[in-house]
Amino acid sequence: MFDTTLRDGEQSPGASMTLEEKLEVADILDALGVDVIEAGFPIASQGDFESVSEVAKRVKTGSVAGLARASEKDIDRCAEALRDAKRPRIHTFISTSPLHMKYKLQMEPERVLEMVASSVSRARNHVEDVEWSAEDGTRTEFEFLCRAVEIAIRAGATTINIPDTVGYTTPAEYESLLTRLREAVPNADKAIFSVHCHNDLGLAVANSLAGVRAGARQIECTINGIGERAGNAALEEIVMAMRTRPDALPFHTGIETKLLTRASKLVSAVTSFPVQYNKAIVGRNAFAHESGIHQDGMLKNAFTYEIMTPESVGVAKTALVMGKHSGRHAFREKLKELGYELGDNALEDAFKRFKDLADRKKIVYDDDLIALVDDEIVNAHEFIKVDALMVMAGTHGPQSAALTLDIGGDKRTHQATGNGPVDAIFNAIKALAPHEATLELFQVHAVTEGTDAQAEVSVRLSEDGKSVTGRGADPDTLVASARAYVSALNRLMTKRGKTKPEAMQAG
Ligand SMILES: [Zn+2]
Known part of the structure; x- marks a missing residue:
């Protein structure tokens, strides 16, 4: 699992995180067991450089990736930002579709192939782990894509990503593309293939899973599916689809699913992007059963209408009701139940605000606490x-x-x-x-x-x-x-x- 919440997610209009918020998100991604955390685009700004560098220092288990265009300056800056990472990865990309090469890059195809070779070799001179992406891969001519991938692998790329940059492909088409590509490229066995799907047609998760069926072994995604335009494939949906249907999708991830709800809430709070109520897995209605027939069935046997348990994604059964007499300990426990673990100072500030709220309001609901704590996380520093x-x-x-x-x-x-x-x-x-x-x-x-x-x-x-x-x-x-x-x-x-x-x- 390759998470790009901090890069592709943060790139979406209106979503932005401060350094402290990015570090909090990086911590939870690491705790979730994400294999690669894409932390940002170091050349984009001094702030991006610093956040990649801080995330690189901080992450204990996963690899940390930085993004770089196919230029020496980009790649060198990226390597510099990743200097303290335990497992650094440089992710470099260039467009390969006729449309992008002609209008965006204004470059001849042969020149693009030269850039693939030179950018990947340059990245390999800095780090062992290099990912190369064919931007707009799904709209690239097949023969040309094969040549570009072969060149990238020969130059030392260890991961080959075929993004559906504009969210245009369909599951069957994407599966076929990746299958044919892995067959046609002579050195394909020397790299891991990766999928990166956008959700413009609501197909990002379906396309990603189709790519996995075709042999891709890295999935690029984001928490809550945030990202450019309609977003990226949602990490929580991919993970739970595989976990709930191992018969149809015999693959597994190392993700600690009980942290999914907490990760979703944190990302929603720091980006100020609300999660739609009916969002799969992490929406507030995802496990709510309101119709009488459903409720009756649920009471007799939860599996009548529930294909996975709320507990499996970290939604706790509410036990504690909060009011003005609730103490610090109950408050801390309640927050834990809701998926928050605050440091001592933040907890103390949040507790003061909770007491103030409880004085003004008879019942403090879970949603009140979530709003209060989110506000505290976002606005404290x-x-x-x-x-x-x-x-x-x-x-x-x-x-x-x-x-x-x-x-x-x-x-x-x-x-x-x-x-x-x-x-x-x-x-x-x-x-x-x-x-x-x-x-x-x-x-x-x-x-x-x-x-x-x-x-x-x-x-x-x-x-x-x-x-x-x-x-x-x-x-x-x-x-x-x-x-x-x-x-x-x-x-x-x-x-x-x-x-x-x-x-x-x-x-
Ligand atoms: Zn993207």
Whole structure:
């Protein structure tokens, strides 16, 4: 299993992670038993370089891969970032389809083949473990693909990846492509073949599994299926398909499936990408049975409607109900049950907020805790924080907001008016932390039912073609809005200086 949540996943519009968040994700990927963790694209920015290098130092079991285009500069920078990895892998790629070679690369096919040889050899001079990808592989002419793969293996590539970059192939077609390729390339037995599928037609997982049937022994995927456009193949779906149907799919992975729910929640929290309710394996409804007929069957025998148990993916049966009298220990246990393990400081901060919430709200539901802890994980180490907020709203405008922000330890206050309270808050933030970003999305969602429910707000900001999403939760919708905006702003600061995403697209 090759996970690219930190590279392809992070590349999707609006998804961005800070260094601390990337390290947390790397830890859980390592604990899950992912074989290769693709940590980023070192040449893309100083921030990407640092995160690959930090992940490389940190990961104990898996290999750590960095992505590089077919240029010496890319490859050398990638090798530098991977210097401290126990098992470094350089993943280099170039487009091989007629369309990409002509319009994107503006290169003759023969020149592309030369670049394959030179880039792979250069990478091999740095590390033993080199992966080569034929970008837009599924739309590449078969004969040309065979030549490129043969050259890459001869130059020392140990893994050959055939990506369905645009999410265009079908299972039967992909299976046939990989089967024919492995037969036609004379030195095919010297490399592991890999699949990398995008989900534009909703076929990423099906295509990946078809590739495995054809002999591929590496699957590139992401947690929650996040990634460019419609995303990548979802790791949790591939793993559970193989585990649940070993008769039809006689392959196994080393993934600790009980950590899948926790990994899903963490990635959702740090990217601010919600998981759709009916998402397979990790959606909140994935194991919910609401219809009477189903419930009746379930009570008689769980296997009537359940093909796998919620426990197998780490969904615990809820035992503890939380309220204002719950103590620290119960709180910690509850979080564990929900898949969170916080450090002492984070736990203490989250506990304070939980107590505060329990004072205001009779029952604290699991979803309340999830929103609170996610907010804590996302916003705890931020440079800019919301310190205090007072809002005047109602029928007689203008609505106004008095806001205090903590900007790197320096507290500043500003009062602003606006067309409604949210506008007033955002104007105050703009005055305190001037920026040029435009607001692309403002979304409020009630975490649970009832008028005392917490509000969870998502804010997406964009600047110079880069977009980021911030999230905030609070029983007060306006406080949640301020937190979400500030969270997005913090993310934008970490993204500045990064090369435009379209110039960096890969695989
Ligand atoms: Zn991709």
